[in-house]
Amino acid sequence: MHLAANSWTDARDADTDLAILPVGSTEQHGPHAPLGVDFMTAEAIAAQAAQSYDDEVVVAPSVPVGIAEEHRAFDGTLWVTEDSFRDYVGDVLRSLAHSGFDRVVVVNGHGGNTDALAEICMRVSRDGDCYAVPFTWFDVVDSELPLGHGGPVETSVMLAIAPQLIQQDRYPEAAEGAGDSFGEFVAGANLAYDFDEFSGSGNLQDPTPASVSEGERLLEAAAESCVELLEAVAERER
Numbered sequence: 001m002h003l004a005a006n007s008w009t010d011a012r013d014a015d016t017d018l019a020i021l022p023v024g025s026t027e028q029h030g031p032h033a034p035l036g037v038d039f040m041t042a043e044a045i046a047a048q049a050a051q052s053y054d055d056e057v058v059v060a061p062s063v064p065v066g067i068a069e070e071h072r073a074f075d076g077t078l079w080v081t082e083d084s085f086r087d088y089v090g091d092v093l094r095s096l097a098h099s100g101f102d103r104v105v106v107v108n109g110h111g112g113n114t115d116a117l118a119e120i121c122m123r124v125s126r127d128g129d130c131y132a133v134p135f136t137w138f139d140v141v142d143s144e145l146p147l148g149h150g151g152p153v154e155t156s157v158m159l160a161i162a163p164q165l166i167q168q169d170r171y172p173e174a175a176e177g178a179g180d181s182f183g184e185f186v187a188g189a190n191l192a193y194d195f196d197e198f199s200g201s202g203n204l205q206d207p208t209p210a211s212v213s214e215g216e217r218l219l220e221a222a223a224e225s226c227v228e229l230l231e232a233v234a235e236r237e238r
C-alpha cells in the first residue's frame with residue numbers, strides 16, 4: 001500500500017507494522033541521465049519489493065533530496081546538510097511509527113546518504129521510537145558492469161524503469177569527460193572534495209554498456225534482497 005495513493009482510513013486499517021521508506025537524491029548523473037536517478041531507482045525497488053512481499057507492507061513517499069553537495073558544480077543538483085538530513089529522515093521515521101508502522105526498511109539510492117542513514121536508523125532504534133534498517137541497493141547486487149556514477153549499472157536500471165529519461169545519443173559526451181574513481185587518492189587520502197575535481201561530465205565510467213536486460217536483472221535482484229530484509233525486519237524481536 002502506497003501511503004500517498006491511499007486515504008487515512010486505509011492507513012488506519014492497514015494490517016501491518018512494516019513500512020518501506022525510499023530515500024534518494026536530486027543530483028547530476030552525467031549529461032545523459034536525469035537528476036532524479038537516485039530516488040527513482042529507490043522508488044522502483046521499493047515498489048517491486050512491496051509487490052513481491054507476501055504480506056502487507058506500507059510504502060512511504062520518497063525523500064528526494066539528500067546529501068549531495070559534492071555535486072554542486074553541476075547545475076540542478078540539490079542538497080541538504082547532514083544535520084538536516086538526519087533530522088528530517090528521523091522525523092519521517094518517527095511519524096511512520098506514530099501511525100503504527102514502526103518497523104521500517106529504508107531503501108537508499110545514493111551513496112552520499114549512507115553514513116547519515118546508518119546513524120539515524122541506529123538512533124531511532126536505540127531510542128525505541130522505531131526499528132529502522134538502511135538498505136543501499138547497489139551495495140547488495142552484483143553486476144559484471146562497473147557501478148561508477150551515472151555509469152552502466154544506474155543507467156541500466158533507468159533503462160528498465162524509465163527509458164524515455166535516458167538520452168542515449170549523449171553517451172559519447174558522458175564517456176569523454178568521465179572519471180574512473182570516486183576521488184583523487186594519494187597515500188590512501190582523498191585530495192578531492194567535489195566531484196568536478198575528478199570528472200568533467202559528471203560521470204564515473206562510460207554508460208554505453210548499459211542495457212534494459214541488465215537493468216531488469218538488477219532491479220529483480222535488488223527487490224529480492226529487499227524482500228529478504230523485509231522478512232527479517234518483520235520477524236525481529238523488539
Ligand SMILES: [Zn+2]
Binds near residue numbers: 109110
Ligand atoms: Zn546515483
